[in-house]
Amino acid sequence: QIRPHNPPSGVSLYGRGHTTPLIDNSATSIHLTMNLSKSALTTLVGLISASSTTAFTPSASRAARSIASRGLSSVNTAWTRRAASTVSSSCRNVSGGTALKANVLKLTEPAKDLLPNVDVFIFDCDGVIWRGDSVIEGIPETLAKLRSLGKKMYFVTNNSTKSRAGYKKKFDSLGLSDVPAEEIFSSSFAAAAYLEQTKFKDSGKKVYVIGEVGIQEELDLIGVDHFGGPEDGGKKPDMGPGCKLDHDPDVGAVVVGFDRNINYYKIQYAQLCINENPGCEFIATNTDAVTHLTDAQEWAGNGSMVGAIKGCTGKEPTVVGKPSPLMIDYLCEKLGLDRGRICMVGDRLDTDVLFGTDNGLKSVLVLSGVTTEEKLLSQENTITPDFYADSIVDFFVDETAAVEAKA
Amino acid sequence: LPNVDVFIFDCDGVIWRGDSVIEGIPETLAKLRSLGKKMYFVTNNSTKSRAGYKKKFDSLGLSDVPAEEIFSSSFAAAAYLEQTKFKDSGKKVYVIGEVGIQEELDLIGVDHFGGPEDGGKKPDMGPGCKLDHDPDVGAVVVGFDRNINYYKIQYAQLCINENPGCEFIATNTDAVTHLTDAQEWAGNGSMVGAIKGCTGKEPTVVGKPSPLMIDYLCEKLGLDRGRICMVGDRLDTDVLFGTDNGLKSVLVLSGVTTEEKLLSQENTITPDFYADSIVDFFVDETAAVEAKA
Numbered sequence: 001q002i003r004p005h006n007p008p009s010g011v012s013l014y015g016r017g018h019t020t021p022l023i024d025n026s027a028t029s030i031h032l033t034m035n036l037s038k039s040a041l042t043t044l045v046g047l048i049s050a051s052s053t054t055a056f057t058p059s060a061s062r063a064a065r066s067i068a069s070r071g072l073s074s075v076n077t078a079w080t081r082r083a084a085s086t087v088s089s090s091c092r093n094v095s096g097g098t099a100l101k102a103n104v105l106k107l108t109e110p111a112k113d114l115l116p117n118v119d120v121f122i123f124d125c126d127g128v129i130w131r132g133d134s135v136i137e138g139i140p141e142t143l144a145k146l147r148s149l150g151k152k153m154y155f156v157t158n159n160s161t162k163s164r165a166g167y168k169k170k171f172d173s174l175g176l177s178d179v180p181a182e183e184i185f186s187s188s189f190a191a192a193a194y195l196e197q198t199k200f201k202d203s204g205k206k207v208y209v210i211g212e213v214g215i216q217e218e219l220d221l222i223g224v225d226h227f228g229g230p231e232d233g234g235k236k237p238d239m240g241p242g243c244k245l246d247h248d249p250d251v252g253a254v255v256v257g258f259d260r261n262i263n264y265y266k267i268q269y270a271q272l273c274i275n276e277n278p279g280c281e282f283i284a285t286n287t288d289a290v291t292h293l294t295d296a297q298e299w300a301g302n303g304s305m306v307g308a309i310k311g312c313t314g315k316e317p318t319v320v321g322k323p324s325p326l327m328i329d330y331l332c333e334k335l336g337l338d339r340g341r342i343c344m345v346g347d348r349l350d351t352d353v354l355f356g357t358d359n360g361l362k363s364v365l366v367l368s369g370v371t372t373e374e375k376l377l378s379q380e381n382t383i384t385p386d387f388y389a390d391s392i393v394d395f396f397v398d399e400t401a402a403v404e405a406k407a
Numbered sequence: 408l409p410n411v412d413v414f415i416f417d418c419d420g421v422i423w424r425g426d427s428v429i430e431g432i433p434e435t436l437a438k439l440r441s442l443g444k445k446m447y448f449v450t451n452n453s454t455k456s457r458a459g460y461k462k463k464f465d466s467l468g469l470s471d472v473p474a475e476e477i478f479s480s481s482f483a484a485a486a487y488l489e490q491t492k493f494k495d496s497g498k499k500v501y502v503i504g505e506v507g508i509q510e511e512l513d514l515i516g517v518d519h520f521g522g523p524e525d526g527g528k529k530p531d532m533g534p535g536c537k538l539d540h541d542p543d544v545g546a547v548v549v550g551f552d553r554n555i556n557y558y559k560i561q562y563a564q565l566c567i568n569e570n571p572g573c574e575f576i577a578t579n580t581d582a583v584t585h586l587t588d589a590q591e592w593a594g595n596g597s598m599v600g601a602i603k604g605c606t607g608k609e610p611t612v613v614g615k616p617s618p619l620m621i622d623y624l625c626e627k628l629g630l631d632r633g634r635i636c637m638v639g640d641r642l643d644t645d646v647l648f649g650t651d652n653g654l655k656s657v658l659v660l661s662g663v664t665t666e667e668k669l670l671s672q673e674n675t676i677t678p679d680f681y682a683d684s685i686v687d688f689f690v691d692e693t694a695a696v697e698a699k700a
Contacts, residue, residue, distance in 0.1 A: 133534050239553065241426050244590035260532065262560070262601075264553045264593070271583065271593040289605050290564065297537035300557070300564040303604035308555075311600020312582050312593035 104376060107364065107387040110395045114387065118343040118362060121146065122331075124322075125157040125167075127347030127369015128392060132295030135174040136368050138393035143176065145396055153183060154331065158286035158321040158351065160188040160257030160302065163217035185331070187285035187321035188214035191255050192222045193330050194283065194320045200224055205252025208273050210266050210305055215257050215285065226255075228269070233261030237268055247272040256309055256317065257285035258302040271312040282309065286321030288351065292370065322346075323355040345392060347371055349383040362386050408688065411636040411655060414439065415624075417615075418450040418460075420640030420662015421685060425588030428467035429661050431686035436469065438689055446476060447624065451579035451614040451644065453481040453550030453595065456510035478624070480578035480614035481507035484548050485515050486623050487576065487613045493517055498545025501566050503559050503598055504552050508578065512548075519548075521562070526554030530561055540565040549602055549610065550578035551595040564605040575602065579614030581644060585663065615639075616648040638685060640664055642676040655679050 107114060123129055129139055146153060155167075162170070168181040188211075195207070201224050209215050209228040219226045227248075237245045245265070251273040259266070273280050288301035306317055320326045332339060343362040346352020347369025356363030367373055368391035375381060376388055389395070416422055422432055439446060450460065461474040481504075488500070500519040502508050512519045520541075530538045538558070544566040552559070566573050581594035599610055613619045625632060636655040639645020640662025649656030660666055661684035668674060669681055682688070 236553075239586055239592070241587060242589050243587045245592075260529075260557045262555070262557055264555055267555070267597045268593045271597070272590075275583070275591075287604070289607055290568070293532055294534060294536045296535050297565075298568075299532070299538075300561045300601075300605035303607075304560045304564070304601040305604070307600035307602070307604020308593075308597040309600070311580070311596035311598070311603070314582055314596075 104384055105387050107389040107394055108397070110389075110397060114343070114362075114364070114395065115149065115151075117341065118151065119341040120152045120154070120337055120343070122154045122156055122328075122342060122344045122356075122361070123392070124344075124346035124348070124352045124369075125155055126159070126292055128345055128366055129155065129176070130170075130174055131369070132292060134295070135176065136391055138391065140175050142393050142395060143178065147178065154185055155179060155183055156185045156322065156327060158187045158288050158302075159291065160186060160191070160214050160285035160321070161212040162186060162188065162214040163221075164189050165217065166214055185327055186214060186218075188218045188257060190320040190327050190330070191215060191257070191283055191285050192218035192224070194318070194326060195219070195224055195253065196222050197330070200253060203252050204250075206248060206250050208248075208251045208254045208270060209257075210262065210270055210309070211255065211257030211259050211285070215255055219255075228266065230261060232266050232269070233263065235263070235265040237265050245269065245272065247276070249277055251277055251280060253281040253283055254309070255283045255285065256302070256305050258291075259305050262305050262308065267308050267312060270309050274309070274313045274315060282313065282315050282317045284317035284319045284321075286351075287317075287319055298370075322351040323358060325359050328355070328359045328361070343386075349376070349381060349385075353383050353385045356385070357383070364389060364392075366391050368392075408442065408444075410634065411444065412634040413445045413447070413630055413636070415447045415449055415621075415635060415637045415649075415654070416685070417637075417639035417641070417645045417662075418448055419452070419585055420664075421638055421659055422448065422469070423463075423467055424662070425585060427588070428469065429684060431684065433468050435686050435688060436471065440471065447478055448472060448476055449478045449615065449620060451480045451581050451595075452584065453479060453484070453507050453578035453614070454505040455479060455481065455507040456514075457482050458510065459507055478620055479507060479511075481511045481550060483613040483620050483623070484508060484550070484576055484578050485511035485517070487611070487619060488512070488517055488546065489515050490623070493546060496545050497543075499541060499543050501541075501544045501547045501563060502550075503555065503563055503602070504548065504550030504578070508548055508550050521559065523554060525559050525562070526556065528556070528558040530558050538562065538565065540569070542570055544570055544573060546574040546576055547602070548576045548578070549595065549599050551584075552598050555598050555601065560601050560605060563602050567602070567606045567608060575606065575608050575610040577610035577612045577614075579644075580610075580612055591663075615644040616651060618652050621648070621652045621654070636679075642669070642674060642678075646676050646678045649678070650676065657682060657685075659684050661685075 130136060164181040164184045164186055167184045167186055171177065171179045201222065207219060207224055207226040209226050211229060213230065216226060216229050245268050247269055254270045254273050274282050284306040285302060287303045287306050289303040290298040291301040293299040310316065331337060339360040343364060344352060344356030345364045345366060347366050349365065349371060353363045353365050363385040365371060365376060365385040365388040367388065423429060436446065457474040457477045457479055460477045460479055464470065464472040494515065494517050500512060500517055502519050502521040504522060506523065509519060509522050538561050540562055547563045547566050567575050577599040578595060580596045580599050582596040583591040584594040586592040603609065624630060632653040636657060637645060637649030638657045638659060640659050642658065642664060646656045646658050656678040658664060658669060658678040658681040660681065
């Protein structure tokens with residue numbers, strides 16, 4: 001609902017059940033995602049756009065996407081505060097009509113609301129397909145059903161320690177041998193794809209790798225010369241008087257991926273390459289702060305390796321993994337996909353869902369990983385997926401219910 | 408000289424370069440003392456304690472310098488914990504760093520662990536494994552650590568992210584440093600960067616250019632900031648330390664900064680004066696002596 005606020009501050013926006021306004025006079029911009037009937041949408045946008053007494057002016061309004069079955073439109077609109085607020089006390093009151101709220105929809109009718117509108121699913125792996133080393137219950141059957149419906153799918157993971165071929169083995173071991181390596185997009189593959197797109201091989205230069213075998217295998221596949229990686233794990237530089245660490249002036253890029261054998265030798269080697277080799281690139285597979293390397297704990301992620309190199313060079317890396325758009329751009333360009341019919345499915349708001357929303361994709365958050373329902377619906381959370389579900393098994397919840405009803 | 412009562416000298420690039428004292432330094436310091444000037448020696452290098460640096464000063468022919476005039480960032484970390492009465496909390500400190508920090512924590516009676524003995528550790532990362540951490544760690548202190556490894560990073564991550572109120576303290580954030588005089592070596596900026604990268608938190612920085620060491624000195628010794636002069640070889644740590652804190656500042660060219668870089672268009676940090684080295688604090692005398700001869 002929009003309710004008039006006491007003068008002279010103008011329009012306040014309240015969410016359902018909230019007693020404090022979602023915005024106040026200190027806000028400089030408002031960005032809302034709302035599910036509205038078309039008539040309510042028309043009323044709202046017209047109301048605010050037309051009125052010169054409002055403190056905010058529309059700055060962006062993305063086209064409404066229909067949620068077909070209910071005649072609702074999902075709208076992202078943004079307003080920025082006008083430079084000189086001329087808000088008067090005469091605010092409009094929307095009487096009766098539709099309750100407007102920024103809610104997050106649980107996926108209850110996937111056969112109507114999701115499956116007909118999506119041709120391609122992009123699945124995050126950890127927390128969606130598996131947890132640590134165990135496949136999540138019901139996943140193999142769900143993927144098989146999606147394939148039988150003709151849906152395409154890709155599996156994206158920010159974990160760079162394995163190559164696509166390495167991940168294929170993991171998929172096989174979890175009973176998902178239908179998944180070919182070409183459907184798997186590890187951030188190790190993303191780094192190689194980036195170097196291929198930017199024609200790194202033509203430079204004749206080398207890559208210094210901080211990371212594990214996954215990156216090395218992917219660089220081999222694109223024929224790029226590289227060194228470093230695990231073999232530098234035991235090295236210590238000589239730091240006696242007058243000593244220096246010699247580095248190869250032909251290193252044209254340092255690729256930093258998760259490395260449980262990170263040490264000072266690698267940090268110093270990367271520092272010398274990035275600071276002293278003209279034009280040397282600093283590429284990061286991902287910047288996740290923590291990650292479920294075992295299912296018993298959150299482990300420091302590649303954010304720490306990348307942080308170490310940022311800390312000694314002062315440079316920002318080119319990030320190839322989620323939520324950078326690189327992997328999506330690569331997929332869409334290579335496969336000619338329509339972004340509006342791609343759905344990103346993940347368990348983390350800030351990497352997976354943001355990856356989707358930032359790139360014009362649909363998005364589903366599943367609660368089978370690290371994000372709880374409470375965190376998703378909390379006031380602090382600003383990232384809104386199109387839907388959320390307990391796990392992707394719920395993509396066929398209607399069928400399951402129907403089968404259970406029969407039995 | 409008439410306008411300054413107290414000199415604060417950066418060490419590397421001002422007093423010594425790597426392991427060699429810069430020419431003319433012992434005599435210059437002696438002359439300053441004879442004029443009644445007070446002096447302090449500040450270094451962002453946390454690997455040694457004050458007592459440890461005293462030994463370095465002795466070995467370079469500067470035995471006039473007592474440990475109490477030396478302010479290493481290891482000492483600064485301990486001074487910060489003392490000022491904030493950390494010991495009263497009964498909590499422990501997890502140390503990423505070398506013996507300097509540990510020695511300074513011993514001097515203030517704060518319980519600590521980690522440091523060099525964690526250098527060889529690797530966490531078990533098999534299925535179902537987790538790294539156990541002490542819930543009584545109330546602060547993680549991160550200093551330069553040439554034996555940084557994943558065990559230390561994960562341990563610090565768990566303390567900072569899971570122990571309520573656990574502090575993240577950095578001795579300094581220098582990107583590079585002249586650990587040997589032959590090369591610039593990745594500095595504590597990398598160790599601190601690693602912990603920032605897995606926690607998303609900003610540390611409390613105790614070394615230059617944070618004001619902590621200056622505030623400590625001025626408060627403890629009742630000094631008049633306008634009559635203190637900071638002397639260093641780096642614009643972004645030393646000179647900024649001076650200008651940000653209301654001190655006079657002199658940049659010397661005996662370290663990493665060239666005259667070209669100082670005078671370049673991109674440089675926005677301006678000392679009150681610059682000189683080839685602190686030997687030039689007595690250049691009139693030298694010139695007068697040379698003129699007579």
